[in-house]
Amino acid sequence: MARAVTTQRKVIATAAAWTIGIAIFFPILWTVLTSFKTEAQAIADPPVWFGFDWTLENYEVVQERSNYFRFLMNSVIIAVGSTVLGLLIAIPSAWSMAFVPGKRTKDVLMWMLSTKMLPAVGVLFPIVLIARFLDLYDTHILLIVVLMLMNLPIIIWMLYTYFKEIPVDILEAARMDGASLRSEIIYVLTPMALPGIASTMLLNIILAWNEAFWTLNLTTTKAAPLTAFIASYSSPEGLFYAKLSAASTMAIAPILIMGWFSQKQLVRGLTFGAVK
Amino acid sequence: MATQHSRAAARLMNAPAVFVLLVWMLIPLCMTIYFSFMDYRPLRGVADCCVGFQNYERFITSSSFLSSVATTLIMVGGILAITVIGGVLLALLLDQPIWGQGIVRILVIAPFFVMPTVSALVWKNMFMNPVNGLFAYLWKFFGATPIDWLSELPLFSIIWIVSWQWLPFATLILLTAVQSLSSEQLEASEMDGAGALSRFTYIILPHLGRAITVVILIQTIFLLSIFAEIFVTTNGAFGTRTLTYLVYQRVLESQNIGLGSAGGILAVILANIVAIFLMRIVGKNLDN
Numbered sequence: 001m002a003r004a005v006t007t008q009r010k011v012i013a014t015a016a017a018w019t020i021g022i023a024i025f026f027p028i029l030w031t032v033l034t035s036f037k038t039e040a041q042a043i044a045d046p047p048v049w050f051g052f053d054w055t056l057e058n059y060e061v062v063q064e065r066s067n068y069f070r071f072l073m074n075s076v077i078i079a080v081g082s083t084v085l086g087l088l089i090a091i092p093s094a095w096s097m098a099f100v101p102g103k104r105t106k107d108v109l110m111w112m113l114s115t116k117m118l119p120a121v122g123v124l125f126p127i128v129l130i131a132r133f134l135d136l137y138d139t140h141i142l143l144i145v146v147l148m149l150m151n152l153p154i155i156i157w158m159l160y161t162y163f164k165e166i167p168v169d170i171l172e173a174a175r176m177d178g179a180s181l182r183s184e185i186i187y188v189l190t191p192m193a194l195p196g197i198a199s200t201m202l203l204n205i206i207l208a209w210n211e212a213f214w215t216l217n218l219t220t221t222k223a224a225p226l227t228a229f230i231a232s233y234s235s236p237e238g239l240f241y242a243k244l245s246a247a248s249t250m251a252i253a254p255i256l257i258m259g260w261f262s263q264k265q266l267v268r269g270l271t272f273g274a275v276k
Numbered sequence: 277m278a279t280q281h282s283r284a285a286a287r288l289m290n291a292p293a294v295f296v297l298l299v300w301m302l303i304p305l306c307m308t309i310y311f312s313f314m315d316y317r318p319l320r321g322v323a324d325c326c327v328g329f330q331n332y333e334r335f336i337t338s339s340s341f342l343s344s345v346a347t348t349l350i351m352v353g354g355i356l357a358i359t360v361i362g363g364v365l366l367a368l369l370l371d372q373p374i375w376g377q378g379i380v381r382i383l384v385i386a387p388f389f390v391m392p393t394v395s396a397l398v399w400k401n402m403f404m405n406p407v408n409g410l411f412a413y414l415w416k417f418f419g420a421t422p423i424d425w426l427s428e429l430p431l432f433s434i435i436w437i438v439s440w441q442w443l444p445f446a447t448l449i450l451l452t453a454v455q456s457l458s459s460e461q462l463e464a465s466e467m468d469g470a471g472a473l474s475r476f477t478y479i480i481l482p483h484l485g486r487a488i489t490v491v492i493l494i495q496t497i498f499l500l501s502i503f504a505e506i507f508v509t510t511n512g513a514f515g516t517r518t519l520t521y522l523v524y525q526r527v528l529e530s531q532n533i534g535l536g537s538a539g540g541i542l543a544v545i546l547a548n549i550v551a552i553f554l555m556r557i558v559g560k561n562l563d564n
Contacts, residue, residue, distance in 0.1 A: 009372075010373055010375070013369065013373070013374045017377075017380045018374075018380060020369070021379075021380040021383035021384050022445070024384050024443070025384070025386050027403065028386055028387070030410070031398050031402065043408040045413060047413055051307060053445075055368075068385055080345070084411050089292050089293050089296065091290035092293075093290045093294070096290045096291060096349050102283065102286070108290070112293070112297055113555060113560075114551060115297050115301045116497075117497055117544045117550075117551035118301060118500055118547070119500060119520065119522045119544055121524055121543055122529075122540035122541060122543050122547075123305060123307075123308055124523075124540065125392070125527045125537060125540075126305075126308055126311075127304055130304070133445075149297070149300040152293065152296070155378075176319065177481075196522055210391040211500065211535075212391060212392045212503065212504035212507075216393075216507065217524075217528065225503065227391050227392070227393045230391065230393040231393045231504070231507065233396075234508045236425055247397055248397065251391060251394055252389065252391060252520055255389050255391070256386060256389045257294075258389070259385070259386075259388065260385070260386075263448065266385075267448055267452045268525040270445070270447060270449075271490050271494060
């Protein structure tokens with residue numbers, strides 16, 4: 001039953017929420033605006049808000065000078081690659097634990113989660129060493145595998161909580177109607193599991209895209225993704241605000257849009273199902 | 277219902293995941309433990325095995341260890357305080373009936389999707405720069421002297437940047453929890469004459485308890501290994517060197533692998549203490 005709300009109260013709450021919302025979003029908005037300014041306008045005193053000559057020059061310069069698309073492609077390959085590889089390993093695993101739970105299933109799940117707690121810096125040198133030894137340093141394969149392993153516990157956990165919600169009765173019903181295991185999987189389980197798999201995929205692409213410990217420490221030039229691309233603007237290029245903004249906008253835009261679509265799954269995925 | 281046959285199949289399906297995680301966890305960790313007992317400095321050509329607990333001793337007794345632990349605690353504690361308190365308030369606000377709630381939610385959640393290197397650089401240059409940063413303009417506008425944030429208040433600045441990234445996460449989870457609160461309970465208490473404050477203290481806060489715990493624990497896991505934000509802003513200078521960063525510097529910058537590995541193992545132990553608590557809570561959830 002909805003509570004009676006006075007209009008006055010709604011107006012105040014709306015004003016407060018919008019003010020805070022815009023304040024939180026402001027750095028992103030400012031970055032996007034600045035990316036369309038000239039360098040002079042970007043550091044103008046007082047700052048210019050909307051009344052400037054919009055230009056795309058910064059985007060062109062950033063692309064030409066630091067070859068944005070190569071970094072973008074690296075990010076896409078690493079994020080998508082690690083997610084797909086992760087799903088290939090995680091789907092059978094989560095599936096088996098959700099539908100054929102044994103005595104130790106809970107322990108296995110908890111143990112998998114515990115691997116996520118290992119601080120990366122504790123194994124930094126061995127990973128660098130192994131990568132060098134296998135001649136994989138600064139390659140896509142290395143980052144795909146490392147990021148996949150980083151996120152595998154989250155992928156399995158998310159899938160597990162989704163698969164758990166598929167009613168087992170429906171399988172029995174299908175079986176009684178004479179469905180074979182194959183048609184059971186194709187016609188009954190897959191359609192019910194797909195939404196969960198899709199949102200798991202989305203969240204993990206986001207996590208892999210933004211990962212900034214391994215991507216900074218395991219790449220130099222060839223396989224460096226956007227996190228490293230931006231870090232190279234640390235100094236002194238960072239003082240060219242318009243170009244920094246253009247580079248930043250290009251680095252965050254794709255994932256921001258994906259992120260907005262996956263808000264709900266985010267809660268579930270990152271709390272390992274503890275908050276739904 | 278599960279037959280012998282399906283159990284075997286299930287075990288087979290689970291095997292690859294268990295195997296890769298086992299390898300991922302054990303091999304590098306054992307190597308780090310091994311290195312931590314060595315005097316290993318590749319740049320100087322030193323690689324003596326088995327110096328006992330010397331590295332641990334040196335790491336723990338060095339002045340940089342204690343200060344890095346203190347920095348880590350202040351940083352993590354500060355960020356947790358800001359994000360949890362801010363998150364509760366913001367969640368309660370967003371739970372109110374407002375116009376355009378969906379859009380406000382989108383605005384609030386956005387910083388979480390910004391990659392750490394971007395948010396650190398944008399804040400560092402475009403806001404906290406003492407000459408051209410937006411804060412400098414604001415300070416000048418009110419007649420104050422602009423602050424060089426990252427060298428005068430470095431720890432606070434990093435806490436601020438990271439809090440901006442994590443506030444959305446806390447808000448989103450707490451909002452989910454607030455929305456699961458039954459409105460009947462609130463109405464009943466209202467009818468019994470409970471004021472807004474006592475409703476918050478006795479009904480809302482206890483209901484949020486679990487979600488707050490989860491937020492604190494998960495954030496702690498991630499915050500203990502903050503890296504990129506320090507890497508692109510202060511590079512560990514001005515008292516912003518956390519334990520993670522100290523280990524990183526020992527291992528990759530000064531290439532003292534033995535010492536760094538000992539530090540890495542200490543970081544693993546500290547993280548595990550936090551992890552045990554998180555696992556208990558998640559584990560409880562698994563039962564019901």
